[in-house]
Amino acid sequence: MSTILTNVSKSYDSDKTVLNDVTAEIQTGEFFVIVGPSGCGKSTLLRMIAGLTSISEGEIHIDGQMVNDLPPKDRNLTMVFQSYALFPFLSVWDNVAFGLKARKNTSQAEIEERVNEALKMVNLEELKDRKPRELSGGQRQRVALARAVASDAKICLMDEPLSNLDAQLRIKMRQEIYALQRKLGLTLIYVTHDQVEAMTMADHIMVLHNSQVQQIGTPTEIYKHPANEFVASFFGVPPINIMPAVKINDQTIKVNGDFEMSIDQQVPESDFQVGIRPNEMMLEKVDELTANATVKSVEFLGDEKIVYAKMAHNNVEIAAVVASDAEFKAYDTILVSAADKALLFNHEGVNITQMEAVVNA
Numbered sequence: 001m002s003t004i005l006t007n008v009s010k011s012y013d014s015d016k017t018v019l020n021d022v023t024a025e026i027q028t029g030e031f032f033v034i035v036g037p038s039g040c041g042k043s044t045l046l047r048m049i050a051g052l053t054s055i056s057e058g059e060i061h062i063d064g065q066m067v068n069d070l071p072p073k074d075r076n077l078t079m080v081f082q083s084y085a086l087f088p089f090l091s092v093w094d095n096v097a098f099g100l101k102a103r104k105n106t107s108q109a110e111i112e113e114r115v116n117e118a119l120k121m122v123n124l125e126e127l128k129d130r131k132p133r134e135l136s137g138g139q140r141q142r143v144a145l146a147r148a149v150a151s152d153a154k155i156c157l158m159d160e161p162l163s164n165l166d167a168q169l170r171i172k173m174r175q176e177i178y179a180l181q182r183k184l185g186l187t188l189i190y191v192t193h194d195q196v197e198a199m200t201m202a203d204h205i206m207v208l209h210n211s212q213v214q215q216i217g218t219p220t221e222i223y224k225h226p227a228n229e230f231v232a233s234f235f236g237v238p239p240i241n242i243m244p245a246v247k248i249n250d251q252t253i254k255v256n257g258d259f260e261m262s263i264d265q266q267v268p269e270s271d272f273q274v275g276i277r278p279n280e281m282m283l284e285k286v287d288e289l290t291a292n293a294t295v296k297s298v299e300f301l302g303d304e305k306i307v308y309a310k311m312a313h314n315n316v317e318i319a320a321v322v323a324s325d326a327e328f329k330a331y332d333t334i335l336v337s338a339a340d341k342a343l344l345f346n347h348e349g350v351n352i353t354q355m356e357a358v359v360n361a
Ligand SMILES: Nc1ncnc2c1ncn2[C@@H]1O[C@H](COP(=O)(O)OP(=O)(O)OP(=O)(O)O)[C@@H](O)[C@H]1O
Pocket: 012, 013, 018, 036, 037, 038, 039, 040, 041, 042, 043, 044, 045, 193
């Protein structure tokens, strides 16, 4: 019982492929997030699962049934859009009931029970007679969620449902959606361009870029073992530092011509890059002669600081997370090195790290 995409491709015009050969299996009851930069085809993929956009090549199966030619209403799924798609002239209650009424095979008593239950779940019972225009953005979002919940569909598809909300409400709604999905055991397929949303909610994440699936994995797998440079850079704030490196000897490399580190795998001969997360960078204030970088700016975040620095070679800029009491300021001359872990990428950007690299600071 799952949703299976097999070699799914999409071209809108004959020459432009928007999605190329997407294969994935989404388990029943899981929170599956599709993430990627703007225009990478996320919505298109969701709309193909929903049946709102045709499939150019490949097959989609839902619970064992090939659905390529099945109209949306027969796919037993529900969808929450960015715009919520609420009917402005219907009350909250009627908006939630709309799908059930349209199906015609649900009794009035059952409709009432389901709608009331769904409204209770999202804490909107008291506002059930209001019209959408009399609600805040977050409340409208909850109506859309209640509608999805009431429909009792097996699969719920959401396309950037939180993008219209302010930051605080987004965090709150994120928690509510997550709690609801867990409570109901919904299969939730969720599209976002926000890596934090993906990381915090997903059981599995599909990363899309350049029309292709870059990686499918749990948030931990994606963060710790990114398939390539793109995935490594997409997740993490500030992003991972990627720098060129050369081999010094079998287990020592020189990063960006600025500092050496030893790693516990056979070092590639040439032409590779190293990726170091900002919290693995180490900084030390030193005199100009010893320095290999200069501080550009410092951001104070409360518990920690982010130091942005320019390395001595290649105009490379790095970010480092340091303790909030570390005293760095713009124009300080510093010695940059790296602690603990590094990823290695070959010239095509593919992650070739065999084991975690260890630093010899
Ligand atoms: N109906 C259409 N006809 C032609 N091209 C389309 C159509 N819909 C989308 N596209 C193109 O397909 C590509 C993928 O669009 P899609 O909306 O799936 O991306 P997305 O990843 O959801 O982007 P965003 O995060 O900006 O919403 C884009 O280049 C877009 O211009």
